[in-house]
Amino acid sequence: MLAEMRRVSGKLDRAVLIAVALCFTLTVAPGLVGGDVFAAKVLGTPVTAGFLLCLILALALLWSVDRYDRRCVRSLEPLGPQARDAESTRAGHVRQAPHTLFSRPGDNQW
Amino acid sequence: MRALALSAVSSYDHGFVVVGFMIFIVVALFLAIMGGPDGDSPEEFAVGSRTLTPFKNGAALSGTYLATTVLLNVTATVALVGFDGITVAVDLLLSLGLLAVLARPLRQSGGRTLGDLFALRFSGAAPRIAAAVATLAVSVPFLVIQLSSAGDVTAQLLGMSSIGAKQTCTVVLGVLVVLCPMLGGMKGHTLVQILSCAVTVVALGVATLALLAHFHGDFGALVSQAAQNSGQHDQYLQPGHAMGTTSLGRLDHLGLQLALVLGTPCMPHILVRIQASGDGAAARRSVRNACFIVAAVCLTLVLLGFGAAAVVGGGAIIDAGTDGNSSLLLIAHSLLGGSTSALGNLLFTAVACAAFLSVLSVVGGATLTAASSIARDVYLHAPRRRQSVPRGEVPVARAAAAVLGCVGIFIAVVLQGASTAFGSQLTMGIAASSILPALIYSLYWRGYNRTGLVWTIYGGTILALVLPVFSPRSDTSSTFVPHVDFAWFRFQSPALVSVPLAFLLGWMGSRMGRSRTTATDERRRLEADTLQLIGAGAERTG
Numbered sequence: 001m002l003a004e005m006r007r008v009s010g011k012l013d014r015a016v017l018i019a020v021a022l023c024f025t026l027t028v029a030p031g032l033v034g035g036d037v038f039a040a041k042v043l044g045t046p047v048t049a050g051f052l053l054c055l056i057l058a059l060a061l062l063w064s065v066d067r068y069d070r071r072c073v074r075s076l077e078p079l080g081p082q083a084r085d086a087e088s089t090r091a092g093h094v095r096q097a098p099h100t101l102f103s104r105p106g107d108n109q110w
Numbered sequence: 111m112r113a114l115a116l117s118a119v120s121s122y123d124h125g126f127v128v129v130g131f132m133i134f135i136v137v138a139l140f141l142a143i144m145g146g147p148d149g150d151s152p153e154e155f156a157v158g159s160r161t162l163t164p165f166k167n168g169a170a171l172s173g174t175y176l177a178t179t180v181l182l183n184v185t186a187t188v189a190l191v192g193f194d195g196i197t198v199a200v201d202l203l204l205s206l207g208l209l210a211v212l213a214r215p216l217r218q219s220g221g222r223t224l225g226d227l228f229a230l231r232f233s234g235a236a237p238r239i240a241a242a243v244a245t246l247a248v249s250v251p252f253l254v255i256q257l258s259s260a261g262d263v264t265a266q267l268l269g270m271s272s273i274g275a276k277q278t279c280t281v282v283l284g285v286l287v288v289l290c291p292m293l294g295g296m297k298g299h300t301l302v303q304i305l306s307c308a309v310t311v312v313a314l315g316v317a318t319l320a321l322l323a324h325f326h327g328d329f330g331a332l333v334s335q336a337a338q339n340s341g342q343h344d345q346y347l348q349p350g351h352a353m354g355t356t357s358l359g360r361l362d363h364l365g366l367q368l369a370l371v372l373g374t375p376c377m378p379h380i381l382v383r384i385q386a387s388g389d390g391a392a393a394r395r396s397v398r399n400a401c402f403i404v405a406a407v408c409l410t411l412v413l414l415g416f417g418a419a420a421v422v423g424g425g426a427i428i429d430a431g432t433d434g435n436s437s438l439l440l441i442a443h444s445l446l447g448g449s450t451s452a453l454g455n456l457l458f459t460a461v462a463c464a465a466f467l468s469v470l471s472v473v474g475g476a477t478l479t480a481a482s483s484i485a486r487d488v489y490l491h492a493p494r495r496r497q498s499v500p501r502g503e504v505p506v507a508r509a510a511a512a513v514l515g516c517v518g519i520f521i522a523v524v525l526q527g528a529s530t531a532f533g534s535q536l537t538m539g540i541a542a543s544s545i546l547p548a549l550i551y552s553l554y555w556r557g558y559n560r561t562g563l564v565w566t567i568y569g570g571t572i573l574a575l576v577l578p579v580f581s582p583r584s585d586t587s588s589t590f591v592p593h594v595d596f597a598w599f600r601f602q603s604p605a606l607v608s609v610p611l612a613f614l615l616g617w618m619g620s621r622m623g624r625s626r627t628t629a630t631d632e633r634r635r636l637e638a639d640t641l642q643l644i645g646a647g648a649e650r651t652g
Contacts, residue, residue: 009643013211020207024371027197027204028364058207062398065210066391 012065019058127267130459131466134309135286138470141301142294152503156222156482157385158296164392166304168399171383173303175202175374175404176310177472178260178465179534181411185441186434187352188415189427192340194352194363195415199408201370206404209375210397213384215553215642217393222385223479224378224545225487231552231638232560233630238487240567244544245378245487247571248537249480252377253473253518255533257284258526259435260469267439267462277523284522287470288515291478292508296386299474306464306471307403313460314410320445320457321417332413335420342424358600365606366535372609373538376545378483379475417441433531438465477518481511535603536578543608544570551616553642559631561623562616569619570612577604 147154162170180202188195221227225241261280265271268279291299325332337346345351353359353366374380387393418427418437421444430436442461446454485507548566551558580599601607 009214016207016211020204020211023207024201024204024367027200028367062207062210062394062401065214066394066398 009068012061012068016058016061016065019061023055023058124267124269126455126459127462130463131264134305134463134467138286138290138302138305138467139293141305142290142298144298145301146294146298147504150502150504152222152482152486152507154297155295155504155507156478156486157382158300160386160388162300162386162388162392162396164387164395164399166300167383167387167392167396169307169403170300170303170386171380171396171400172403172407173305173307173310173468173471174380174383174475175206175400176307176407176468178256178263178468179530181310181314181465181468182259182263182435182438183531183534184408184411185415185418185438186427186436188412189336189418189422189437189441190340190424190434191352192337192342192346192419193349196412197349197367198370199412201367202374202408203401203405205371205374206397206401208371209380209384210394210401212375212381212549212553213387213393213397214390216381216384216549217387218390218642218644219638220385220641222382223483223486224381225483225491228548228552228563229491230641231558231634232563233634234560235491237560237563238491240564242483242487244540244548244567244571245480245483247575248378248541248545249476250514250518250521251533251540252476252537253480253514254521254525255530255537256469256473256476257287257518257522258528258533259530260466260473261522261526263435263439263462263465266436273526277526280522280526281519283466283469284515284519287473288477288511288519290470290474291481292511295504296382296478299471299478300386302467302474303471306467309460309467310407310464311403313457313464314407314414317442317445317457317461318410318413321413321421321441324417324421324445332416332420336416337419339421340419340424346419353602361606362601362603365601365603368609369535369538369542369603369605372546372605373540373542376541376549377476377537378541378545379472379479381545381549382479382482383475411438414438414441417445421445435530473518477511477514478507480514481507484510484514532578532602536574539574539578539604539608540571542605543574543612544568546609547612547616551613551620552638555620556635557620557624558616559620559623559627561626562618562620565619565622566612566616569615570608573608573611574604577608578602 151159153159184195184199184202186195187198216227219227219230221230223241224245225238228237228241231237257280260283261276264279264283265276268275270276270279290302294302321332322329325335333347337343340346342351350360350363353363384393384396387396415437418441422437422440427434427437427440430440438461439458442458443449443454446457448454449458485503489506489510490503544567547570548563551562551566577599580597581602581604582597582600599607
């Protein structure tokens with residue numbers, strides 16, 4: 001399970017980073033090349049349209065990441081603290097955290 | 111013209127502003143005390159027991175992100191340089207995208223300070239000391255800039271322009287700013303940040319609606335008039351004019367944007383704010399919520415910047431201060447009938463209170479983070495203290511907050527009137543050059559070791575501190591040796607050079623220290639890796 005989480009998490013993180021990097025590139029590109037921003041083009045696409053597309057892509061990816069996070073929490077939940085500790089021990093995690101992930105669900109909110 | 115612009119603001123009924131400030135001072139102190147920690151638990155004091163819901167933490171994160179300098183600088187940049195100002199607002203949003211990626215592993219790692227995160231993977235006192243140095247190197251200049259800037263604005267709002275009045279305002283604000291985190295810890299201070307966020311959203315939202323009503327909802331007319339009255343005409347809506355049209359100027363602007371995108375999410379008080387979430391998923395949802403709030407506020411700041419250029423005019427803004435930081439107040443002063451109507455007075459007071467509360471919110475957070483780092487990374491985990499701890503972590507953190515506050519207030523008073531833009535770039539540069547590479551390597555590179563960490567943090571900090579000294583902005587040559595030009599580093603922000611060099615230093619340090627890596631280090635790396643995936647010390651908050 002940890003290997004799967006690591007793989008998916010890594011992919012999503014990289015996707016978000018690439019989307020953010022693309023947005024940044026399209027933000028700074030007009031400033032570097034100068035001229036009319038509405039006319040300037042990168043790879044044949046107008047800079048403004050490209051920027052908006054990347055921003056939408058970044059937001060969609062953030063939404064996917066959120067969905068993935070929820071799925072992770074749900075998939076770990078039935079295991080309970082003991083199974084979680086076993087999982088972590090198998091992966092080399094030997095120290096015990098002061099509280100476990102599901103030790104006091106929903107408790108002490110404010 | 112300067113006198114005209116300033117007198118326009120000072121023609122306001124100061125009673126409104128004074129009453130507004132007094133109300134918010136009382137409310138902020140009340141919230142800090144009532145929401146403060148019940149006992150002396152360091153977990154509760156430093157990270158609010160990690161029980162914040164994503165909604166509350168997102169609002170508090172927005173309050174932390176929207177510093178006074180952000181509110182004033184974004185409006186000023188849009189008002190003075192047009193299109194390039196918009197890119198600054200966009201960069202602020204993109205930095206939240208980077209924070210969204212870092213949020214989950216950071217929160218899953220647990221810990222209350224940057225030192226805790228590094229200590230998870232690297233043994234010994236060196237990583238904690240390095241983390242404390244990086245935290246202080248970012249937080250202290252940040253504290254000074256925000257206090258100095260807030261002192262200037264507050265004095266202006268109260269109709270005073272002498273340097274003594276500004277220094278007095280800085281001292282009074284500084285005392286308040288230190289009291290809030292000392293009394294309230296993370297929980298109490300979170301309430302102050304949520305209040306700041308709410309007041310900022312409402313005040314700027316109403317000001318923007320009033321601006322659009324002023325132009326009968328015609329956005330095109332607003333932009334056209336802004337371009338016309340800015341004094342730059344066609345250039346106003348074209349990119350690449352903020353730092354000059356030469357290649358060097360454009361690269362310099364790129365460096366500033368890079369520092370903003372990479373430095374903002376790595377400010378220690380932002381990283382600690384992430385730790386207040388219940389778990390990794392909640393931390394990411396907090397960032398997502400903050401994205402929406404910051405995007406809305408940035409949109410209002412861009413529109414108000416255009417409004418300032420259109421209604422007040424570029425010349426009047428520069429006459430009120432070459433940095434243009436008065437733009438937000440000047441445009442708020444010009445809407446809803448200005449000082450002649452009660453509504454105009456109310457709007458101006460609301461915008462002034464938003465700027466005032468943002469100081470309490472942001473500087474308090476930076477003070478709390480730096481104090482926690484001193485108490486935990488330096489005092490509690492210093493080699494001599496490990497066996498017996500004479501005092502608890504919370505009293506030491508409170509004392510450290512008081513000392514840091516005094517130091518910050520003293521430096522801010524001494525530097526009153528100095529350029530805040532230079533200080534802001536310095537702070538962002540340090541965060542981007544020292545903390546970001548260390549975080550990225552720690553979280554994502556297996557080969558990173560203690561030597562690499564130390565090289566990254568100290569190397570990055572020194573580069574980010576030293577390079578700006580030799581930039582044209584620092585005035586080093588004219589101050590110390592009048593006839594020798596030391597300004598050989600041509601960029602205002604060091605990020606374009608220091609960030610890649612810091613990454614390189616981290617890689618080189620890790621290669622050099624590879625032979626000293628032991629089996630224990632490898633075990634710690636595995637532990638940290640697992641912890642980042644499944645979390646520690648978490649309580650679900652939906």
